[in-house]
Structure formats: C-alpha cells, structure tokens
Amino acid sequence: MGATKNIWTAMEANHAKQSHNGNSTFDDHSILHSNLSVDTALPFPLMVPRVIALCKDLFRKWAKLNDSCFSVDTVSGGITNLLLKVSVKEENGEYVSVTVRLYGPNTEYVINRERELQAIKYLSAAGFGAKLLGVFGNGMVQSFINARTLTPADMRKPKLVSEIAKQLRRFHQVEIPGSKEPQLWVDIFKFFEKASTLQFEDTDKQRTYETISFKEVHKEVTELKELTTLLNSPVVFAHNDLLSGNLMHNEEQEKLYLIDFEYGSYNYRGFDIGNHFNEYAGYDCDYSLYPSKDEQYHFFRHYLEPEKPYEVSEKDLEALYVETNTFMLASHLYWALWALIQARMSPIDFDYLGYYFLRYNEYKKQKRMCFSLAKSHISGSGKA
Numbered sequence: 001m002g003a004t005k006n007i008w009t010a011m012e013a014n015h016a017k018q019s020h021n022g023n024s025t026f027d028d029h030s031i032l033h034s035n036l037s038v039d040t041a042l043p044f045p046l047m048v049p050r051v052i053a054l055c056k057d058l059f060r061k062w063a064k065l066n067d068s069c070f071s072v073d074t075v076s077g078g079i080t081n082l083l084l085k086v087s088v089k090e091e092n093g094e095y096v097s098v099t100v101r102l103y104g105p106n107t108e109y110v111i112n113r114e115r116e117l118q119a120i121k122y123l124s125a126a127g128f129g130a131k132l133l134g135v136f137g138n139g140m141v142q143s144f145i146n147a148r149t150l151t152p153a154d155m156r157k158p159k160l161v162s163e164i165a166k167q168l169r170r171f172h173q174v175e176i177p178g179s180k181e182p183q184l185w186v187d188i189f190k191f192f193e194k195a196s197t198l199q200f201e202d203t204d205k206q207r208t209y210e211t212i213s214f215k216e217v218h219k220e221v222t223e224l225k226e227l228t229t230l231l232n233s234p235v236v237f238a239h240n241d242l243l244s245g246n247l248m249h250n251e252e253q254e255k256l257y258l259i260d261f262e263y264g265s266y267n268y269r270g271f272d273i274g275n276h277f278n279e280y281a282g283y284d285c286d287y288s289l290y291p292s293k294d295e296q297y298h299f300f301r302h303y304l305e306p307e308k309p310y311e312v313s314e315k316d317l318e319a320l321y322v323e324t325n326t327f328m329l330a331s332h333l334y335w336a337l338w339a340l341i342q343a344r345m346s347p348i349d350f351d352y353l354g355y356y357f358l359r360y361n362e363y364k365k366q367k368r369m370c371f372s373l374a375k376s377h378i379s380g381s382g383k384a
C-alpha cells in the first residue's frame, strides 16, 4: 500500500505547513489516524475481523468491546470503492453506525486522494456530506447518513431540483485552502497523456482501443478549451461528480446531502452544472433525458437567486444556459478519457471501453449545436 502511505505523509506535511503559516482554520485533532490497511482482495468473511480491528485501533472507546458487538455490512461496492457500514453496540447498550470506505486498487490514477481529504475536512466543517472521523492506510471512516439515495428520476423533480440548486450554490461558496487554479483542463490533459499511451493484454480490447484517433481527440479538447475560455465561467470549489447516487435525502428532516467528494476541485461553475445535467441520463446513459431549457432555467433560478428565484433576469438565465451547455461538452470528454484509463487499470468488470465511445459519441452529437450557441452568444456580447 505504498501509494496510500504517501497520502498519509503528504496530508500530515500539508497540515503542518498550513498550521505553521497560520492559515489553517480547521481543527484536525478530532480526525483519528491509524496506520492499518484492509486488503480489498480478501473474501468478505476474512475482511470483517480486519475491519473490526481497524475500528478498535481508531476509536479507543471500542478497543475493549467484544467482536460480537460489531456488525459489518456492505453498503455499496461502488464503481471505485468498497463502502461498509459498521454498527457497534457500545458499552451503554446504544448503537452507533459509521461507514468505512476502502479505496479501490489503482484508483490513484484518476483520483487525487490528498486533494480529496483536504476538501472533505473543510466541506464537512461547512456542513456538507458525512463527517470525517478517521483516516487509515487505504481509506477513511465517516459518519453514517440516515437518508435515501436519490434515483435519476428523483433528481429532476422540481422540488428537489430547487433544493439541489440551492445546496450547490452553497457548496460553491466553500473556501478550501490551497491553489485555486481550475483543474478541468489540467485533469483532462493528464488523463489524455495516460489514456493515449495504453496497452491492453486482451487482444479484442487492444484492437478496439486502436480505432481511437487520439489526434482527433486532442484537437477536440484544444478547440473546446479555447471556446470555454471566452465564457469567463466563475471558478468555484466544484463537486464535479454530482450524480443521483451522490445525493441523499432525508424526507422527515427535509435535508439534502451532497456526498462523495472524490473528484472535488476548484473548477468552472459551468462544468459542475453541465456535468450534473448529463447525469439526468441515468445509469442507462439515455441522453434523451437531458434537461430541457425550461427545466434548466428552473435550476438556474434557484442557483442564482435562492431567495428570489423569479427575479432572475432573462439575460442572466441565458448566459448561464450558454455557459452550462458548453461545459457540458467538457464533461463528456473528461469522463470519456477517464473511462479509457479505467478500462486498463480498474479491476472492476465493467465495459469501460464501451463507456468511452458512449461519452465521446455524445460529445460529437452535441458539439455543433453547443458550439454555435456559444459562438453566437459570445459575438452578441462583443467578446469575439
């Protein structure tokens, strides 16, 4: 677990540096640390005692409890991680639950764990997502959220749309220390470098991979980057992966949770919203479900003016519409290149190569309309 050790050391060094500079506003003392790791390749029954040992190592108050006081269940074997729920009967007879997230192997190629942990600390302090309780060799422990995970169909219900828009606005206002450079093109070019030099052992996969023209992809990336630069999209701390599975809702408390900040970074506001709209396509990637202009405007009103949504001007709505639908294209390129890397590196049995073509073809399908929308908006506002 060399890579995870590095995350650890880097986190500690970074924290020490910030404290030294006097710009750390977050009290790190409540986040517990353990050097233990849990091998994700273990069969579940063998993994359970390791997870219990890890919890005992992190939370001293549980150290003396009998193993029978712990129950471990799988919450999700997500595309990237293994997420477990650990319920503990404490000495006073009360039950407490936490989640234990084990990072999937090779995820460091597409996820910057140091960046993720840094963001979680500040986002959870600002009331977003689950509370970060502990960090260990290859994962982290967070509070368990009692809420229902949204489905793609829930995500477009007007009442939830306004809540998501409001929360996303608040999320975009959180300040995370460190560089404020937008990461979109840095990440896309990093993905491109890796994705364009892969070799597959499987001959069918290699043959399919060789049909990709990276020269063409590079040209598309460059062209889109130039166009988006003219839109002056504000740079905010963005979630970057706001799909239905990353939204949880507690109906009784009327509380919406944005979770999973693995891809969070400073980025263009338009990218975060456009990427979210692409997720209306759901698990079957049915892009005919992309939100209509009216549906988008409903979102924009609550994003731009949560208190007075019906006072947003037509001009502001139109500008955000153009911004979002240009960056929506970047989301296709981003996840297309991401999928190529996953196709080679991920141990998960999923047709990532097929996913590349799906996203890249959707990019090409939408390109002409979105480019012409952006260009006429830019020339109309005198920027071209």
Ligand SMILES: Nc1ncnc2c1ncn2[C@@H]1O[C@H](COP(=O)(O)OP(=O)(O)OP(=O)(O)O)[C@@H](O)[C@H]1O
Binding pocket: 075, 076, 077, 078, 079, 080, 081, 082, 083, 099, 130, 142, 143, 144, 145, 146, 149, 244, 245, 246, 259, 260, 262
């Ligand atoms: N703290 C939590 N409390 C309760 N449930 C959670 C919590 N975190 C995540 N979940 C549930 O587990 C699911 C997967 O979580 P998450 O998206 O963080 O995992 P992931 O491994 O990154 O998945 P993927 O790679 O597919 O996005 C969520 O959709 C949600 O239903």
